[in-house]
Amino acid sequence: MTSEIILQAIVTGLMMGLIYALIAAGLSLIFGLMEIVNFAHGEHLMLSMFSSFWLWSLFGLDPLFSIPITIILLAFCGILTHYFLIRYILKAKMLIQICATFGLSIFIRSIAQLLWTPDFRNVDKPLLEGRIEIGSVFIGQPQFYASLVCLLAFIGLYLFVTKTETGLALQATAQDRHAAEVLGIPSNKMFAIGWAIGLGCVGVAGGMMANYFFIFTDVGINFALFAFVAVALGGFGSIIGCLYAGIIIGLVESLGGLLIDPSFKLLYVFVIYLLVVIYKPQGLFGRY
Amino acid sequence: MESKLITAKSEPLWNTNNKVISIVCALIVLLFALPLFGLNSFYLHLFIMIFMHAVMAQSWNVIAGFSGQISLGHGAFFGIGAYATSFFYMQYGITPWISIFFGMFISAIFAVLIGIPMLRLSGHYFAIATLLIGISFQVVFQRWDLVGAASGLWVTMTPEDSWIALQFHSSKIPYYYVFLIFFLITFFAVWLLSRSKLGYRLRAVRDDPQAALSLCINVSNYKIIAYVISAMIMAPMGSLFAQYILIIDPDRVFNIEISIIVLLITVLGGIGNVWGPIIGASILIPISEYSRIYLGGTGGAIDLIFYGLILMIICIFKPNGLISFIPKDILERKKQR
Numbered sequence: 372m373t374s375e376i377i378l379q380a381i382v383t384g385l386m387m388g389l390i391y392a393l394i395a396a397g398l399s400l401i402f403g404l405m406e407i408v409n410f411a412h413g414e415h416l417m418l419s420m421f422s423s424f425w426l427w428s429l430f431g432l433d434p435l436f437s438i439p440i441t442i443i444l445l446a447f448c449g450i451l452t453h454y455f456l457i458r459y460i461l462k463a464k465m466l467i468q469i470c471a472t473f474g475l476s477i478f479i480r481s482i483a484q485l486l487w488t489p490d491f492r493n494v495d496k497p498l499l500e501g502r503i504e505i506g507s508v509f510i511g512q513p514q515f516y517a518s519l520v521c522l523l524a525f526i527g528l529y530l531f532v533t534k535t536e537t538g539l540a541l542q543a544t545a546q547d548r549h550a551a552e553v554l555g556i557p558s559n560k561m562f563a564i565g566w567a568i569g570l571g572c573v574g575v576a577g578g579m580m581a582n583y584f585f586i587f588t589d590v591g592i593n594f595a596l597f598a599f600v601a602v603a604l605g606g607f608g609s610i611i612g613c614l615y616a617g618i619i620i621g622l623v624e625s626l627g628g629l630l631i632d633p634s635f636k637l638l639y640v641f642v643i644y645l646l647v648v649i650y651k652p653q654g655l656f657g658r659y
Numbered sequence: 660m661e662s663k664l665i666t667a668k669s670e671p672l673w674n675t676n677n678k679v680i681s682i683v684c685a686l687i688v689l690l691f692a693l694p695l696f697g698l699n700s701f702y703l704h705l706f707i708m709i710f711m712h713a714v715m716a717q718s719w720n721v722i723a724g725f726s727g728q729i730s731l732g733h734g735a736f737f738g739i740g741a742y743a744t745s746f747f748y749m750q751y752g753i754t755p756w757i758s759i760f761f762g763m764f765i766s767a768i769f770a771v772l773i774g775i776p777m778l779r780l781s782g783h784y785f786a787i788a789t790l791l792i793g794i795s796f797q798v799v800f801q802r803w804d805l806v807g808a809a810s811g812l813w814v815t816m817t818p819e820d821s822w823i824a825l826q827f828h829s830s831k832i833p834y835y836y837v838f839l840i841f842f843l844i845t846f847f848a849v850w851l852l853s854r855s856k857l858g859y860r861l862r863a864v865r866d867d868p869q870a871a872l873s874l875c876i877n878v879s880n881y882k883i884i885a886y887v888i889s890a891m892i893m894a895p896m897g898s899l900f901a902q903y904i905l906i907i908d909p910d911r912v913f914n915i916e917i918s919i920i921v922l923l924i925t926v927l928g929g930i931g932n933v934w935g936p937i938i939g940a941s942i943l944i945p946i947s948e949y950s951r952i953y954l955g956g957t958g959g960a961i962d963l964i965f966y967g968l969i970l971m972i973i974c975i976f977k978p979n980g981l982i983s984f985i986p987k988d989i990l991e992r993k994k995q996r
Contacts, residue, residue, distance in 0.1 A: 459975040465782045471974035478967025599787040641791045649776045
């Protein structure tokens with residue numbers, strides 16, 4: 372156990388953490404806006420990876436270039452989700468909201484299994500390949516660029532929400548949708564925008580991960596779990612909290628895997644989750 | 660102080676419509692007589708599955724419907740029950756009739772351990788934590804060599820049918836009666852629970868935790884009690900299921916599908932209502948078993964598509980479940996004022 376291996380694990384965890392952060396940011400944005408946890412988030416991630424895969428396999432488009440298409444597809448998917456499901460359950464009990472998005476997740480996953488079978492797929496020879504060597508640390512190129520793009524997207528999202536007019540309108544709706552409506556901000560439209568952006572984030576993450584990750588119908592479950600944990604860690608509705616929480620989870624996963632036993636990664640993250648929600652129930656940066 | 664306030668609200672225990680009581684009694688007699696008509700083993704299996712899933716859904720109903728906490732990993736207790744009987748029978752030769760209670764006890768302990776930290780938190784946190792718990796159990800059991808790791812436990816077969824080992828190879832009729840009796844006991848118990856002070860307190864906790872708190876109801880304690888009761892209902896079903904199929908592995912008994920289907924049955928039938936899980940199970944399980952016969956073979960994907968779709972449709976159009984089609988005064992005698 373040398374320091375190089377630990378350094379390697381830290382770098383790997385950091386890169387993974389940035390991806391978790393972006394996925395969680397989408398979830399957190401949606402939650403902050405309408406207090407609905409999208410339990411189908413992992414399935415949306417799976418859809419974005421498959422979109423990348425099919426664009427590559429049918430049209431020969433490299434995942435790197437198909438990202439804009441994937442983002443648009445996922446944003447559209449978000450608007451559809453809002454239009455056909457979420458808008459009916461806005462006023463329902465929390466229990467019904469959880470069941471509805473959980474139902475959506477089962478539905479998407481099993482449709483995908485029916486259409487595409489549960490086989491493992493991967494993109495052959497993407498543009499981003501190979502690895503960079505810095506000192507004694509090896510960094511896979513696709514992983515590196517994926518985390519870089521996710522970080523940039525995260526910064527973009529943050530600036531969008533805090534600086535632009537639409538972003539401020541989103542925040543106003545999140546704080547009090549009725550007061551926002553009085554000021555002429557249509558909350559229904561804001562919700563649709565929120566879903567489009569939230570799933571757009573997932574589109575970025577999924578599109579970049581399609582470069583190096585196996586693509587299969589159950590791929591989303593683990594990412595979604597970590598995203599739920601990241602959102603709870605960062606505080607429901609806090610976007611900047613997701614960044615820290617994502618990185619924490621990435622590091623815990625990779626260091627725990629290195630120092631203890633890699634097959635129980637989920638448990639270490641779970642322990643962190645328990646500790647945080649017990650001692651700081653509103654999360655690290657939570658409003659609630 | 661506390662009990663006085665609550666007693667004022669609760670109804671007499673036997674305040675159910677006489678017609679309903681007679682219909683229920685007739686149905687019970689019919690269910691006991693059913694195997695005598697010479698049902699073939701497919702129909703017996705169907706009824707066994709309906710009983711089992713109705714009880715499992717009832718277990719979820721206690722925690723989610725009565726006390727309002729959504730557990731997305733309830734399969735964990737099912738798996739604990741299944742592993743408890745099989746493990747104690749194979750290692751120490753303890754009869755399942757006793758180790759069913761071990762399973763219940765272990766489940767209850769886990770429910771307390773999970774419940775104490777988690778149930779202080781509000782809904783989403785608990786839902787996410789239980790999702791993690793469900794998967795953690797599967798991960799741990801897949802790698803735990805003592806209980807056979809990923810290949811699971813293959814229960815030692817007795818050469819002949821045996822009530823002591825709870826194994827019947829020649830016919831499904833004994834299993835039918837065992838499941839039926841557990842089903843009736845559970846429903847009677849939950850029915851009593853729903854009309855007891857405890858049931859009213861749980862619903863108070865669900866509907867308005869702060870109002871409940873102001874009535875001196877210790878909210879988190881009652882949530883934990885509900886979780887423990889729920890776990891103790893779930894575990895025996897796991898035990899009986901293990902005795903029924905005699906081969907258990909983590910992918911089967913800790914599968915997330917178990918957590919999904921209990922949720923689905925309850926929401927379909929009517930959440931927070933004692934009759935809901937029966938209605939949900941008797942509609943959903945035949946659909947699932949038939950679709951497995953006629954459409955299956957490629958895996959369970961097609962019935963899962965229906966599950967997801969039904970769940971969303973129910974949530975949008977009938978959030979109170981199919982039971983809301985039945986007028987309430989049929990099930991309960993109108994209050995005389």
